[in-house]
Amino acid sequence: MNQRIRFTLNGQTAEVDTDPARSLLWVLRTDLGLTGTKFGCGEGHCGACTVLVNGQATESCSLPVGRAAGAEVTTIEGLAQGAQLHPVQLAFMEHDALQCGFCTPGMILRATALLRRDPDPTPEAIVAGLEGHLCRCGTHVRVIAAVRTAARALQGGAQ
Amino acid sequence: MNHHEAVLHVRGEARFVDDEPTPAGTLHAAVVTSPTAHGRLLGIDAGEAERLPGVRAILTCRDVPGKNQVGTIIPDEPLLAEAAVHYLGQPVALVVADSDAQARRAARAVHVPVEPLPPEFDARAANARGELIFPQRTFARGDVDSAWAACAVVVAGRAETGAQEHVYLETQGAVAIPGEGGTLRLLSATQAPTAVQRVVAGVLGVPMHRVEVEVRRLGGGFGGKEDQATPWAGLAALGAWCTGRPVKLVLRRQEDMRWTGKRHPYSSDFRIGLDRDGRILAYEVFFYQNAGATADLSPAILERTLFHATNAYFIPHVRATAASCRTNLPSNTAFRGFGGPQAMFVLEAAIARAAAEMGLEPAEIQRRNLLREGEEFPYGMRMASSALTRCWTEAETRYDLPAIRRRAAEFNDAHRLEKQGVAVMPVCFGISFTNTVLNQAGALVHVHTDGSVSVSTGAVEMGQGTAPKLRQVAAATLGIDPERVRIDSTSTSRVASTSPTAASTGPDMNGHATRLAGEAILARLREVAARRLAVADAATIGIRAGQVHVLGRPAGFSWAELVGAAYAERVSLSAHAHYATPRIHFDKATGRGEPFAYHACGVAIVEATVDVLRGECRIDAVRVVHDAGHSIDPLVDRGQVEGGLLQGIGWMTMEEVLHLPSGGVATDTLTTYKVPDLYAAPDEVEVHFLEPGGEPAGIMGAKAVGEPPLMYGIGAFFAVHAAIRAARPGTDTHFVAPLSAERILAALSEPS
Numbered sequence: 001m002n003q004r005i006r007f008t009l010n011g012q013t014a015e016v017d018t019d020p021a022r023s024l025l026w027v028l029r030t031d032l033g034l035t036g037t038k039f040g041c042g043e044g045h046c047g048a049c050t051v052l053v054n055g056q057a058t059e060s061c062s063l064p065v066g067r068a069a070g071a072e073v074t075t076i077e078g079l080a081q082g083a084q085l086h087p088v089q090l091a092f093m094e095h096d097a098l099q100c101g102f103c104t105p106g107m108i109l110r111a112t113a114l115l116r117r118d119p120d121p122t123p124e125a126i127v128a129g130l131e132g133h134l135c136r137c138g139t140h141v142r143v144i145a146a147v148r149t150a151a152r153a154l155q156g157g158a159q
Numbered sequence: 160m161n162h163h164e165a166v167l168h169v170r171g172e173a174r175f176v177d178d179e180p181t182p183a184g185t186l187h188a189a190v191v192t193s194p195t196a197h198g199r200l201l202g203i204d205a206g207e208a209e210r211l212p213g214v215r216a217i218l219t220c221r222d223v224p225g226k227n228q229v230g231t232i233i234p235d236e237p238l239l240a241e242a243a244v245h246y247l248g249q250p251v252a253l254v255v256a257d258s259d260a261q262a263r264r265a266a267r268a269v270h271v272p273v274e275p276l277p278p279e280f281d282a283r284a285a286n287a288r289g290e291l292i293f294p295q296r297t298f299a300r301g302d303v304d305s306a307w308a309a310c311a312v313v314v315a316g317r318a319e320t321g322a323q324e325h326v327y328l329e330t331q332g333a334v335a336i337p338g339e340g341g342t343l344r345l346l347s348a349t350q351a352p353t354a355v356q357r358v359v360a361g362v363l364g365v366p367m368h369r370v371e372v373e374v375r376r377l378g379g380g381f382g383g384k385e386d387q388a389t390p391w392a393g394l395a396a397l398g399a400w401c402t403g404r405p406v407k408l409v410l411r412r413q414e415d416m417r418w419t420g421k422r423h424p425y426s427s428d429f430r431i432g433l434d435r436d437g438r439i440l441a442y443e444v445f446f447y448q449n450a451g452a453t454a455d456l457s458p459a460i461l462e463r464t465l466f467h468a469t470n471a472y473f474i475p476h477v478r479a480t481a482a483s484c485r486t487n488l489p490s491n492t493a494f495r496g497f498g499g500p501q502a503m504f505v506l507e508a509a510i511a512r513a514a515a516e517m518g519l520e521p522a523e524i525q526r527r528n529l530l531r532e533g534e535e536f537p538y539g540m541r542m543a544s545s546a547l548t549r550c551w552t553e554a555e556t557r558y559d560l561p562a563i564r565r566r567a568a569e570f571n572d573a574h575r576l577e578k579q580g581v582a583v584m585p586v587c588f589g590i591s592f593t594n595t596v597l598n599q600a601g602a603l604v605h606v607h608t609d610g611s612v613s614v615s616t617g618a619v620e621m622g623q624g625t626a627p628k629l630r631q632v633a634a635a636t637l638g639i640d641p642e643r644v645r646i647d648s649t650s651t652s653r654v655a656s657t658s659p660t661a662a663s664t665g666p667d668m669n670g671h672a673t674r675l676a677g678e679a680i681l682a683r684l685r686e687v688a689a690r691r692l693a694v695a696d697a698a699t700i701g702i703r704a705g706q707v708h709v710l711g712r713p714a715g716f717s718w719a720e721l722v723g724a725a726y727a728e729r730v731s732l733s734a735h736a737h738y739a740t741p742r743i744h745f746d747k748a749t750g751r752g753e754p755f756a757y758h759a760c761g762v763a764i765v766e767a768t769v770d771v772l773r774g775e776c777r778i779d780a781v782r783v784v785h786d787a788g789h790s791i792d793p794l795v796d797r798g799q800v801e802g803g804l805l806q807g808i809g810w811m812t813m814e815e816v817l818h819l820p821s822g823g824v825a826t827d828t829l830t831t832y833k834v835p836d837l838y839a840a841p842d843e844v845e846v847h848f849l850e851p852g853g854e855p856a857g858i859m860g861a862k863a864v865g866e867p868p869l870m871y872g873i874g875a876f877f878a879v880h881a882a883i884r885a886a887r888p889g890t891d892t893h894f895v896a897p898l899s900a901e902r903i904l905a906a907l908s909e910p911s
Contacts, residue, residue, distance in 0.1 A: 036171020076171030100622025101168035102378030138802030
């Protein structure tokens, strides 16, 4: 049974008329045309579909869109302020922390949420914070370095 | 990675096949597969499925207008099953529907009755029954049978490596879009656009010029999309052809893990003989390759296994035989290293057993037998450089191997429940397709009238960094800033008859083709510049940093002005070039020749800690000296080394494909199939590039770097093996990879 579901998407109101049991991932990708959020495994174990829901990193493949009603959803497309990239995005570029790039949007959003919670994470905290994110190209060491750089940049920005 | 490409990725704007906007009216396809590993197909009951909402077509082999065939090396693989099914998950029918959900629902409602036949999953058993994909092959040198008598030590054993699932994060997929006049355009997540074009044309029964295949980028390939992207593209094409509408087919993760091939499991028997000083005199090995149900790329993979049977060592008397065994599993396929890693593992197992027998460190035997410049591989080619021995010496001294060993020994003295092990892993990998015909590439370079440049080649970008390297090659050839150069998507209409982007050859072959096309344009531009600047000899003209130079001095004439002048003079600003790797040849009958343009090599020192109670292992450090020649892009190359070795560590220590008794894949999700996550990354990864020594190399003096580093991961197995032996001296671990926690515990608890 379809329902009209409304939520805030990257700062703007989004409204869809759909089955509330459908996953947020496919609603974002097919109904709303935001394909930066990737399908990786469909069961919340690879992190490629990660978005921010009310600031929390969330696997959108496992979230029924009905449960996003009224929430504030940020996808990778909404992270930069126009042409100004977010410090986490810049740090991933600086460290070349991506190869094929398929895991990158989810990885960046999870790292962004982590740094909001823990602005100065240790390498161990970064590894724990990014648990469940797979990068098959093996950029692990660089991802950790990028998150540390982003942390410094964000702290510098706050001073 | 170049800046523009990276920006697309970090903003989520980089498009993969499933991200491309599709035309209105695009239909969705889902695949009906065999529920049984082996049997006679008794029919396809689609009555119920046809009545479901949204269903537009249910297609079987009878709907294929051309050849129902996707096999490339051997035509033994139907697109859709005919009378028999040969593995669980074999495509039997295609459902096309308005939505993805409707297609999948209907696919589940198609019944496939099968009269079961006994399945075979074991390679050795298949071999015993004569079930080979093609006759077994042998590479030999010297007189191995007589050599045993001269050996002071002879040991034998068995070594096994398991399958490895690719887990490219982007699953297999394609979109087929019918055009006017019986044409078809395909967006395919393939490493081999021309193979897709050829197979689709065959399936549809049309000339290849009616099929265009385009690839922008892949979300990882690792070999898994070299041959096995083709069936899904073929099915999407069939759906589009039969319905007249665009059709998208993208596999879900579980479908991909159940239906597609993996790295071949190998079970091998070895025998090795050494003299008193640890010099290897003789080596005999028999590889049983589990090919799965069809040939796929198995013949070529098996051949590379034989080429790399002696890896980085000189062995005077060798006999390596390999059998490609037909089983009722999804056909196994290319995976980074392409049969080489399986071969190298067996020899390292043989060395480890010999070392234990002789009371030596395995590294002593490795070092004493390392291939030196001028020594011959069993296939007749000579080692052209000292790069390998230099890598070994550099690794030993730079990372202070004796100190590493000392630290491990001290740790082991101080700890009872944790033990450390150290292993050294040398790698020597031949660069070129072993099938000589594939060693050719094309490039199309356009200089546009504003001075910007676009380059099309046969190379597919999948994260390995070929595109940024090609960009540098084009810019260096033309003497302009790389910012002016754009690498276009790979399209069979722009560059035809391409080889797959595989065998680590992408930058070399496509780079040379790009260089040749650039040089052709440059020669014309020199003539234009000579006329404009009234210089008699065009050869004195060069372009550097976007400025025309005469005899090395700036002439006050910019690249953009020169391009404008050439256009005004009606001089062509485009060129296509073809490159064929020179010299290489191989005689399959004698097993001798010069099959590789060069060898890429390196040495890794791996340190591991084993938790003796839990059986868990941790790879603490991997320290590498790698020979990348004159690296075009050290950041990219370093990434290839880091990523490759991590995949190798995964293959050796944690990734395990298990099957159900039915032949279905039990490890068909990312909860049951573990690939290295951030926790699994070694605490320390050091990569040092060897100072180039002027040996043969690829484009711009660089060496291929895609595959060789994977084999450093083999060192992880033997570091863990050493840790187990530290915990239980005298334990002779079975050489079965992956060395999972279960296997480590089993080894630790075996009665000694």
